[in-house]
Amino acid sequence: MKGSIKFVFLAWWASLLSVSAFSQGRVGIPYQMHRLANGLTVILHEDHTIPMVAVDVWYHVGSGYEKQGRTGFAHLFEHIMFEGSGNVAEGDFDNLLEQVGGSNNGSTTTDRTNYYETLPSNALDVALFLESDRMGYLLDAMSPGKVDGQRDVVKNERRQSYENRPYGLAFEAVVQNLFPTHHPYHWPTIGYMDDLTAASYEDVVEFFKKYYVPNNAVLVIAGDIDPAATLQRVKYWFDEIPSGQAVLRPVAPNYILEAPKYLTLEDNVQLPRLYMVYPSPAFFAPGDAELDVVANVLTGGKTSRLYKKLVYEMGIAQSVSAYQSSQALGSMFMIVITARPGHTLKEVAEVVDAELAALAQEPPTERELQRVVNQREANFLAESQSLLGKAEALQNYYYYTGNPDWANEDLGRYKALSPKDISTACRSFLTEKNRLLLSVVPKGKTTLAIKGE
């Protein structure tokens, strides 16, 4: 426990530029935006806290852009992007990055696919080379063998998160039943085993040509950079890639359920769990912020409405959580309750319904609302430490609002709400007709489930 630590003294923080605007209560991430002739959008943010840089590419394609029969394809394609390109041998994408002290990953959602590296700033060129090479020349290195290989990996990824996990198949059942058959969100992003098996090499080629074009991509670089020099390097590596056809985003009509849906799944679980899911307004649309607040009022902390009632006072639930899962074409508001042994899902649902009714009638307190604002502000500060966090924030705001530096407006959505707005949102969106109830019960215990009358 004793021991002093000696360091080279440097007033290291004093030399830092203001890395994120947080003055007079305004939050933000300063940036520069450029567009190359081929349509690639480039966003740069300077931060010299550590000699590192985050390079983050969003392609505006996700599982919501897929076709029936080829579900899981956007995610499978994401895997293939790491297997080499025209000038990068298979395996060298990761080899090269590790060699320079970098780490990387990617992810796919319904709306977009991201690819990112965090690495020492002296190696920025390496990341730009790798990202431009797979954007421009992936097909030169593509083969049916590579597609087969990643297909097996993805199937195991699916097994690990879905088939071999308690309650693992719930999410897929929810989206299948909540969204209509031809809705872009009707299937899980990971896709189905049969569709993964059917995905062919030709599918990969078609997908790449359609979606992986510079005019459908945004490159964000955040960290220890000189913006002018960095832009030159970006042009050097990316200018040569030809643009493709414009990409249309999928559309889906707003819809509501006319009557509640009931579903039961049996699983290898000890405790029954209820998913109450409501179709809700899209990301940043009116109602989205309100429902974030509703979720916090319901399950944000020990004194929240549902936690306090179900877990703390009555002890009939082991856990409860509510969240507004925001997406481009429409969101899902979910309340998930795991009941304790000896209690049915009907019991917990009654309590939830009573609390929702109360919130629909009687607005929350100013303090409950302010809690959400305070937490969001604190969260913004915490995320501002992370180069990748800031890059992702710029990307996210740009995709969904057209403005990368939208943090202040985002926070403003919450600050502008009054308690009455929250009750109004409950009445508008969280009705007994407009929802799906999925019961996941231990094998043979279907009596614990909630069924329609």
Add this chain to the structure above:
Amino acid sequence: MATAARVEAQKAARGTYPSPGPVRPLTLPKIQEFRLGNGLPVYLVEKRDLPIVQMTFVFNAGSIYDPAALPGLAAMAADLLDEGAGDKNALAFSEEIDFLGISLGAVAGRDRLSLSLFSPSARLEQALPLLGDMLLRPRFDTGELERKRTEGLVRIKQSYDEARIIASTAFNQVVFGKDHPYARPANGTEASLKSIQPADLHNFHNTFIHPANGFLVIAGDMDRAQAERTLGTLLRDWKAGALKPFVVPDPPQTRGFQIFLIDKPGAAQSELRFGHPGLPRNTPDFFPVQVMNTILGASFTSRLNTNIREVHGYAYGASSSFNMPKGKGAFLGASAVQSDATDKAVAEFVKEFNAIRTVEEQEAEKARNYLALGFPGEFESIESIAAQVADVLFFNLPENYLNAYIGEVLKVGKGDIERVAKAYIEPKNMVLVVVGDQAKIEPGLRALKLGKINYLKVEDVLGPLPK
């Protein structure tokens, strides 16, 4: 007049991979050391670019000190420290934390208990009294203990569903022995959860949570004067007790290759855990072992991940680690593989445990670089800076450890790597825990002829299923 020639965009040179420029130096922050009036050692790293503060208190406390009859005491105490303190009952205390948007909580591991506060500077004045109450005046109200008791029992019940938890728990038991401090159930058993009383918790608090049994690391928007002033007042009445000595015996040697098979009928994947006793954190071979393990199983391009995932597609990932607590920990190789490839995956793992005794110069360089050049990333956030400093202090690492890290890693050579691979990975004296569909996978495992197969039930590992 000549017509303007059509100018083509100059194509980038892609014939050879680009090289990085010269490494930009990492300038590590100064650590200021002082003691509060109550004797608590404080280590402060100022970082003023963002208005946030992280305070991490570390105590010599954890499951290794749990009384034999009360496993889970440390975890329960840590969990209850923020369930009401000072004048505020659990609901009021929690409401204040949530309203401020701060993080404040405690968690107990095996060797240490950490109590952390993360707060915007603007909220610090309101956050500190909560921190002080938690440290000095936790309530341990019977009502909250009852709630946590029930929660803990249900959690044990739920762990029956989770193959990952069953596999990891069984692994610790068979490597260390069920009665070893590192294998005893850190979250308690049905019996112990039912026995814990408020007096046990108050006793725990008096014994472990005091200024002579720990230290504080602060990182962020605070200077020494402010720290001494605010914490000096806040923690003035905090009485020192005795320093808890660390006593954990070495685990027994593993003899032979032994398989422990736990049936999970219908499982789509088998959870695999290979290993044997390993090293303590202060091993003089820390750097060569880190580099060697990176090559074997701690990076995407590691041999295990490449083999099991990329080449064979048996799993989403495979990894290895030397878990290094204060005492001797364990070497672990792990993966979740598709059921019908269990035997093949096991064979590949064993192959890699043997093959790591020889490495290529290129692999060594890549692994060194990955660790050394990526090191600055550990200093991005105040949470991470505080954690780095806390580790150096807790494990009594050399004074200049953080300054020397990069150099020490880059010094590790092919010879060092091969030496530690031979010394610290023993494929012939290893356990393998498998949680999977026994009917499907047993014949294949048997045919490998690796060693005796022992059969365990989930109840043997997790105890009887709580009602």
